[in-house]
Amino acid sequence: MNQPVVGFIGAGNMAQAIIGGLIQSDVQPQNIIASDMAEQALDLLSSQFGIQTSLSNSEVAQKSDVIFLAVKPDQLLAVCDEISKVVADKQPLLISIAAGVSESSMAKHLPPGVKIVRCMPNTPALVQTGASGLFANKAVSDDEKKLAESLMQAVGLTVWVDDETLIHAVTAVSGSGPAYFFRFIEAMAKAGLEQGLDEKTAMQLSIQTALGAAKMASNSEKTPLELREAVTSKGGTTAAAINVFNENGLEKLVSDAMLACSERSQELAKEME
């Protein structure tokens, strides 16, 4: 089969990250087209990647087999209205990366039978180490699911959920998750500073430690629990630190934080209806 033409409506940070990943995974630039209201963003994309660009969302819809909807959530339904007629004629696969706008809200602004995949990516997509949760509506075929998955795999890991409400849980784990790790790195660097390290050294050590731990957890056959136990000898230094985390309710703290995240995600989704 010929390579599908992949369109992007909205050429901001996320679109740029996904386009960069697609080019690296050998999608031909002439098979990618992006539109945006900002000509500057488009010029940057065509000079960096050699893709086609347009100031017209309808033109992108007209030319694409798969359309990424990569505008901010408050713009999404207006874009759906704008491309609805072309979507009715061409029946492309739509992949929305906008947070919080449900498939049913989108479907109200699009023709019957529209094929929608909702995707919740995260910012490490910018360094091709993203984690994306995907949900497909009933109109999407298995082959189209494979296509959506392979496109998003250009910027990292993908997982499917078969119940759209689980996108809120995906948001709580991976969507907002990078910020939790940034927060933890900040806290570790601050504690290192308090113990006498200079600011730069404390930060370098914290970041590299997070990277190393994530690499080990990702590459090893062992679970994070086994890896932790392997470096936590009884009565040792690591055990002293882990005990303080446990005694101060780390597990409940993380659980409460993630619950707050998914509740907020649900509230925002209601506001978008």
Ligand SMILES: NC(=O)c1ccc[n+]([C@@H]2O[C@H](COP(=O)([O-])OP(=O)(O)OC[C@H]3O[C@@H](n4cnc5c(N)ncnc54)[C@H](OP(=O)(O)O)[C@@H]3O)[C@@H](O)[C@H]2O)c1
């Ligand atoms: N960044 C993340 O970590 C992340 C994670 C999960 C999901 N998302 C979702 O990804 C989507 C894109 O995020 P982003 O960070 O890439 O945002 P962004 O950098 O602001 O990109 C959105 C782009 O769309 C353009 N745009 C706005 N209205 C448009 C319209 N009617 N037609 C065509 N283009 C239009 C914007 O132009 P102007 O700047 O001129 O308005 C901007 O260039 C959002 O819906 C967000 O919820 C992002």
